[in-house]
Amino acid sequence: MASTILSSRSLARKAARNIQFDFLAPSTISASRQPSRFQSSSPPHDGATLPPKSTPSKTPIHTLTTQQKAFLSSALRVNQTGELAAILIYAAQSPILTRSHPHLRTLMKHMYEQEAGHFAYFNGVLSRHRIRPTAMYPVWYAAASFLGWGTAMMGREAAMACTEAVETEIGTHYNEQVGVLLDWARKCGERGEGLGPELDGLVGELRRIRDEELEHLDHAVENDAKSAKPYELLTEVIRGGCRGAIWVSERV
Numbered sequence: 001m002a003s004t005i006l007s008s009r010s011l012a013r014k015a016a017r018n019i020q021f022d023f024l025a026p027s028t029i030s031a032s033r034q035p036s037r038f039q040s041s042s043p044p045h046d047g048a049t050l051p052p053k054s055t056p057s058k059t060p061i062h063t064l065t066t067q068q069k070a071f072l073s074s075a076l077r078v079n080q081t082g083e084l085a086a087i088l089i090y091a092a093q094s095p096i097l098t099r100s101h102p103h104l105r106t107l108m109k110h111m112y113e114q115e116a117g118h119f120a121y122f123n124g125v126l127s128r129h130r131i132r133p134t135a136m137y138p139v140w141y142a143a144a145s146f147l148g149w150g151t152a153m154m155g156r157e158a159a160m161a162c163t164e165a166v167e168t169e170i171g172t173h174y175n176e177q178v179g180v181l182l183d184w185a186r187k188c189g190e191r192g193e194g195l196g197p198e199l200d201g202l203v204g205e206l207r208r209i210r211d212e213e214l215e216h217l218d219h220a221v222e223n224d225a226k227s228a229k230p231y232e233l234l235t236e237v238i239r240g241g242c243r244g245a246i247w248v249s250e251r252v
């Protein structure tokens, strides 16, 4: 991969002017017109020894390879789909759960609103970089709504087990992306390059969102997810479904 990266600093600087805010669709967005909206805010939980340093303004910015662009494109497409599914699951669960367990109203609203924020963020990223959503969108829409409704009908514990299972998979998915981007940042640093402000910001956003997903996981466990019956079967089926949906959405 390293062999495909531009080695000339002057070329890198020139490329940086063009791709600084446009790491996937270089011809569509002007860096001078579009300031970065990304900011890092959360501590790392991904085993990295150090967060990526923000790229100083005079550091040459790495030009993404074709493989790196493809990785980002499929990963971000999955992220958007996963956040849509999360919204639909909570939207289907909340009315049923809060009718019989009113004390869950605040928690369900809090988690729903965080998912809505994640979805809006990835919608913006996909739109700006012209990444297509998954073609399976209607299928995941129906499946997520059914999953939310079905687990809520099974009871509070099953609904929480659903959250635990989904967040375990999606938290792992985000963590892997952060790991890949940190590896890119490390290799760039060894060459005296940076990822650029947009990708630096993306790492920060992925960390923040991942930490919020893991917070949802903790809420689910605190609310008796492990008392669901049958817990093992339910969570394994849901986790398998999530992994399948991620695999398909990366490709289709």
Ligand SMILES: [Fe+2]
Pocket (backbone or CB within 6 Å): 083, 086, 114, 115, 118, 119, 209, 213
């Ligand atoms: Fe989310």
Ligand SMILES: [Fe+2]
Pocket (backbone or CB within 6 Å): 086, 115, 167, 212, 213, 216
């Ligand atoms: Fe979540």
